[in-house]
Amino acid sequence: MKIIVILVVASFCRGKQHVCNVYFDKQHDGMFADCKGRQLRHFANDLPYNITALDISENKLESLINGTFNNFPNLTYVNLNANLLTNLESGVFKGLYNLTTLLLAKNKLKHAFPKGIFSDLGNLQTLNLEQNEMRSYPDWAFPPLTKLHSLYMDSVPVPVFGPGFSSLANLRVLQMDSTFLYGGDCSINKLTNQTFQSLKGIELEVLILNYCYGLNDCEKGVLEPLMFLKHLEMSSNRIGLQNSLQLLHPLVGRNMSRIWFNRTVSPHSHYKQDIDDRILTAKSTEYLTKICVEELSLRHNQIILVESGSINKQPLRDCIEVLDMSKNNIVGDGSIFLMFPIFQRLRYLDISYQRQEYALPESQLLSRPNNVTINFPHNFTYFDATLIAYAHFSSPVITLLNTNNLETFRIGYNNLNGLNHIRGLENVKNVYLSGSEFGTVTDSFFYSFLNARKLSLGNCNLQFVKRSGNSSSNILNGLRAVEYLDLSSNNLRYFPVLPNAGKIVHVNLSHNSIDTVSIGENTYKSLALLDMSFNLIGQLSKETRSQLDIASIRTSLKLKVEGNIFSCGCENLDFILWLMDTSAIYESDRDFPCIQDNGTMTGTIEVAKNQLNIHRHCTGKLLLSLTVTCMIVVLTSIFIAYVISKNPTRYRNIVIRMFGFGVEYVTPKQFEFTFYVGYCGNDVPFVYRILRPGLELCFRPVRLFLKDREVLPGKDIAEGIIEGVNGSWKTILVISPDFLKDSWTHFTITSAVYAMSDVIPKRIIVLLVGDVLVKDLPDCLLNMVEEDCILRVKDYMEEEGEEEGTLCGLLRNVAGL
Structure with a gap:
């Protein structure tokens, strides 16, 4: 009976176990319920009532009914991103008076915003409604959100913020590019003068509208209602750089923290319009230069020319701290970039990757000064000029001034050479x-x-x-x-x-x-x-x-x-x-x-x-080799003992000669060739024009073994070298820089060294040709060749006729001829 009770209690406990992880979280100052990615189809109602944060994202919730959050009055953070929500009842958020963050991105809430749905969210500060398949904005739902600070809205083809948004008195950040957390596409095609009209009395400071690749139409007064704007991002669209710069007219005379117009390229049908859109002139930047902006980014706009006086005007010149002009196609002599020291507050400059699309005449390429001096602004911390030069840039010394605060310096891939x-x-x-x-x-x-x-x-x-x-x-x-x-x-x-x-x-x-x-x-x-x-x-x-x-x-x-x-x-x-x-x-x-x-x-x-099979194979080969070697040694010993026993006197004399008694030196007459000449292909002229005439075609000729002449076609080169060395009285090695790099160098030298013996003194003679030094010779050769047998060719190349002073005469003397 006790066993049955224990099993029932255990089953009951397992049934009450939470599907979510609940723990204390410092960031939310309370209990955090992590229900992320649990494949939930229904809301988890068995959570502790005192939780302050709930993450139930990446599940399969399709709807939320009234009273869903009634048991959790302390919630300050709710994440419902990436579910299948299509319906929200009007009282779903009732009682969440303390809620400050509500994330509803990546659902299907295109028609799920009944009036009063946000009525109890007076303290909400962050709301994310991106990627919800909206076609228009439900402005009737927003008036209760009087403390809303950051709003991430779904993009619609022609967005208009209706009168309901005028109640968002504390709104400071507005983003409509669908990139928050989960990324996504921006569906905006057009911005009109009415888009932000209802936000006119609101102190909106940040507007982020990036990655709207379908946006190609923007009326000039679209930014006029945003009188307090300080941070503007409108990158990756098809408005065109010139049209984007014209949008800045309402911002003239203001102090701004950031303006980003990156990759804003208009698909012009005419060549002239395309060229005009890619040139920065004093006219096109007239509004920009009248804004005191700290950070300006015009990267990836296919800009081909920056006219002098287009960006170096006040107040822009005195305010700019960060300037990014990278990944354009700016051509010319680059003098515009040498003007950046006049931007006294500039601390970050990126002009990298100016990829040139056209073949420029030599006169338009970067100059080639002997020494270069670059003067940075006093607060400069970052400089990137990677890949901006199109000609070889030679400078032995580069001097940089005002680098006390410089942290990063990048000038790679600029054809820079000769720098020391x-x-x-x-x-x-x-x-x-x-x-x-x-x-x-x-x-x-x-x-x-x-x-x-x-x-x-x-x-x-x-x-x-x-x-x-x-x-x-x-x-x-x-x-x-x-x-x-x-x-x-x-x-x-x-x-x-x-x-x-x-x-x-x-x-x-x-x-x-x-x-x-x-x-x-x-x-x-x-x-x-x-x-x-x-x-x-x-x-x-x-x-x-x-x-x-x-x-x-x-x-x-x-x-x-x-x-x-x-x-x-x-x-x-x-x-x-x-x-x-x-x-x-x-x-x-x-x-x-x-x-x-x-x-x-x-x-x-x-x-x-x-490994086991390979080990057996390797071990087997080793044992076989040892066995065969031992058998050969035994059989050879038996044979040698037998031969010596038949001819004891003869082999006694051989042993005596081995110890230096009765040694007879061999003469050139006992060899077919007098000299074997080792050389490489690049030294053939020296061998055939100097050595051969001086040794073979003189009044006391000797016979040379020249591999190009003596080794028959089709014969193995290694075999020819060995036969030539062994069949010659002495060896002459013509060692040049090319000879040391030749693939047969090691084999030739090794063969000559192995052929040395006491019965032929000074059998190897070395000729140093070119810039080769004695220390460049291989150790095995230096250890075997006597010092007076190493000759430097240029020291003995004198006029013909004085044979004893010529190289060939010296060779005869050294060889003992």
Whole structure:
């Protein structure tokens, strides 16, 4: 019996459980009921009576009846957005005297506003009615909302705010672009002089009318009733820039905080009208320049010309603080932008992305001064001139004045080259110079950004990495405060020594030619993201992997490696498994491309799935190799022992010669060729015009092995090199910058070194051609060649006839001929 009672009580408790989360919320100073997205078809009536905020948005409510909120008198916030509401009874909001925010966006309330529906909402301050399929505004419902501050209205084709809206004495913000919270389309086609007439006595300060792409007709007096307007946004429409500027006539002489006319392009049918609409003249801006506006944005308007005197007039000139003219097509010499220092209060200027549509004559492109000086206003904090130049802009030094308050400086992708110093950026936090052609830079260049926290130098053709060894120079030491560093797309070959090791957070080295990652366990203590994508990383050593794992635990470091093609052969199987399991890799999808030992492509996930089979295959090959090797060693030992037992005296003499007793040196007569000449294709003229005549066509000729002459067509090149080196008494290596870059360089040098022996002294002779230095020679060659066998060609190129002083005569002396 007790068990039955317990089950009944438990069932009753489950039945009374709330479908909403209820908790205390500081923002609403009380209990908050979160019923968002619960698929509710009916209002949740079992909520606590003392809730002060209710979010029942994104459900399936279709109607609300009278008395719905009778049990919740303390509500100050109600969110009913994104439901299926089509009907609201007149008493649905009865008793909500404390309500300050009511959100009804994205429903279907086009005819659901009976008279008196808002009668108890005298304290309502924010009302959202966007996206409700309205065709007109129910002005009869609004008179009770005397304290309404912000109104977000649904857009209608030809909006008119009727007499009922004249009671909204405290209305300060009006938005009709359907973008609040959920976004949406604006259906307004036309604004008339009657649209805001009923708001004439109201101190409306903010009017937001963006993204009305169908709006192409606007009467000139539409803003006249809004006598207290301070903030105007009318972007993304088809009114046209010139027509938009004419709407400002009623605002002349006022102080305004913002005017936005972005992407307001009229579809003109005539070419001349289209051109006229894209030119700012003193006439078209006559009303704008008479308004004291703090923020002006005319971005994305296809403006092609800004005439002198069009925007630099008072009071605009003395009031403007933020000016955005980006993403236009402004052409000319750019002199209009050099006038911005006269705007003394200007602190933000964006003139970026002036995409040119026409091919300009050279005379109209930006000039090319030797040095540039830019004078900023005293309060300047932000400057963006990315992608505005259309010609190569060469300047060794750029000097910026009045940069004490400057925080962001962006001049990337302006064909800027030859720059070695920028003065005035020492205290600027964000610097963007990507897309320039700096080439070789010195450490003084990086001291230009002494306190930069974010520095972008991607795609700048930077050349500052050492070409010998695997370490980069410390040229970046001047970046003592950098936290974000972008060195992507610079064709870097080695991992650089990063600056500010203890504080750097984000490093972008993607799209380079780096084949490894070099970070110490305790070096980069704050590094959180290292982008090594699209490099030449084939695998990472165990030490590097261990360092990355430790850094991942210590600083949550993530390494981006997409775009690299890994090696997944037998020796790298542990690396592939690490790649799948480590927390140090940024990508969630770990299926990277990799190359198997047989040259076929596969994916890392496939390798990880078949790891056991691959391990057996690799181990089997190793054991087979060891077994075969051991058998060969045993059989060879037996054979050698047998041969020695048959000829003990002969092999005793061989051993004696091995220890230097009775060594006989070989002579040139014992070889088919006297010299093997190693060279690359670009050095053929030197070999055939100087070496060959001086050695083969003289009165004491010797025979040369020249690969272009001696190696028959179709024969393997490697085999020809080996035969030439072994069949020649000595080897002459013609080493030039091109030879060091040649694909056969390593093989040729290695073959010559392997052919050296004690019975042929000084078997390798090196000729340095061009700008090659001794330190540029490979270590394996320097360790084997005697110093007097390394000759610099230009030191011995004298007049013909003095054979003992010529290069070929010296070669004979060195070779002992």
